[in-house]
Amino acid sequence: MPVPTVPPVLTDEVTFARYPFLPQAAQWIRDMAQRHSIDLNELLDGPWMEKARQRARIRLIDSVQSKEGVQVVGGDIHTEEGRLIEAFSFYYARLVVCASEDERLIARWAQAEAARAEQLLIQDEVNLPVLAATYISEAVRASQATGSAVLASSSMSMRQLRQGNSSIWKIGLSDFIEICPKITGDRWRLPNVDLKDGWVTLHNERQYTSSAKLARLLRERIKRGIEQEALEKMAEVTTDLAVRLAEPVGIVRNLMANKASEAIALVGAEESDWPPCMQKIIAELTNGVNVNHFGRLFLASMAATLALPQEACVGFFRGAPDFSEATTSYQVEHVYQHEYTPAGCGKLKINHNCPVLPGDNRTCDQPWMDHPLKYIRATQRWKRLTSKPAESVQKEPAQTEESAEDKPPSDAD
Ligand code: SF4
Incomplete structure (x- = not known):
């Protein structure tokens, strides 16, 4: 349903x-x-x-x-x-x-x-019927006191929707069958429920009320609604918006990477996508240059954000003049565990870790460039765009000025 x-x-x-x-x-x-x-x-x-x-x-x-x-x-x-x-x-x-x-x-x-x-x-017994009528086609609330049933539907008045809380809920079989496969637990399996005339009664249990069961069912439909809407809006994200949000996106990805060791989008960043500052530090370490502490911390936090394997990150430091496997492994693990956010361009410049000068790199020259994660996002998007048929590519992201900057945050954003 x-x-x-x-x-x-x-x-x-x-x-x-x-x-x-x-x-x-x-x-x-x-x-x-x-x-x-x-x-x-x-x-x-x-x-x-x-x-x-x-x-x-x-x-x-x-x-x-x-x-x-x-x-x-x-x-x-x-x-x-x-x-x-x-x-x-x-x-x-x-x-x-x-x-x-x-x-x-x-x-x-x-x-x-x-x-x-x-x-x-x-x-929230006040709003439970309202959300039930929003997300479930057939939801009936039967008052325990009177035994009368009230259908939670879009035609109900707010007063009807906001009646008392001693309720037992019933939902239509079609809704139940569609939602419950996503929920674990025997009580959600059809042979175990009270089914009559096409309605499933959500009985109160000692520690699981009928309303709480309805809320659990609603969670599935709410999740689907939020997810579908976000997926639709994902297709409308402009390059400019993606670049401007690169830093918070990087933070969340860092968390995800550390939490579940999952490969998330930035993981797909190839070496050629890495910003010059990151590449310079890796090259210097490989060549035995004693990179300063700030540069080392930046490299490790970038590796963590990109969800590179810890061993690969330790490998970056192998050529350092003071390299110690045990010490570096310990320090890298610390950075991965504590989810450090990589430093921005301003701090990298102050600490002599940014190798580019005006005119050296078109992406780094952009006025919005203030974080190396933005560099990666811009490079990835540009690659994706240029891998499409030529006629669909209009502008290089580094040159893109059209943006949502002056747009009010409409629903399409
Ligand atoms: S401008 Fe920023 S992204 Fe580019 S090399 Fe310098 S620090 Fe890295």
Whole structure:
């Protein structure tokens, strides 16, 4: 049974801020952007949105590090500022995962946001029926006190939707069959459920209420909705936007690489994609030059971000005049474990680790170039574009000026 095509009407701003992925929240976020003059530049770099970006970073870090998903605790959504932070932190985090162009990262983030929603819904009897009517075609709430049944559908009034909480939920068999294969546990297998007249009753258990079961089912549909939307938006990410978000993308990738040792998009970076600073340090170490501490730390943190094997990273230092297998292995392991973010161009220049001068390298000459991860992203995208048929290639990314800079953060962003 498909997700309802027409979700129930919803106007409560607190609900939108709590569940910013709701389809009903999209217009609200656009209106807020207009009301507070928040355009893409402000969202990416402006001081007004700094708190939203901080909260987004927490959302993203939780996505990777927490089994429970994104932490429930956010700003005070009963204030306009708190709602702004919640809404735009979700929006910014989605931009980052879309810019990563990594479907596994998108799936993981969607899973974490959906897990957060589940935790909230278990406690939120007010909005549980609203979300049920948004994501499940057939969901019926039967009051334990009266035995009467209420269908949670888009035609219900908000008063109907927000009735009491002593509920036992039933859902249609089609919805149950579609959702449950993705959930582990015997209670979700068809032979073990109470099935009657095409409805599955979600009975209360001692430590698992009917509402909590419904929230668990909703988590699957919410995850699918968030993921599908992000995948659609991934196709709309411009080169400029990808480059501007290269640093937060790199941070999340670093976390992912260390957490699960998974190969994520940047892992595909070939040696020829590496920036001149990284190549210079490797060449100097190979030739026995005593690279300074800052350069060594940068190299190890880049290797970690690119998810290169630790042994390969240790190998970079093998030619160093003071090389010790044990010491280097220990230090490299420390960098990999502690998820250091590679330094930016400014610090590399100050510490004499940037080899390029104006005119040496077209990508490094770009006004937006302030981080070596941006160099890799630009190089990778340019390669991808040039590997397509010639007529589809219009501009080299290093020269691309058309951008979303002046665009308000529309839903397409
Ligand atoms: S400009 Fe930045 S990316 Fe380019 S070589 Fe220098 S430090 Fe590396």
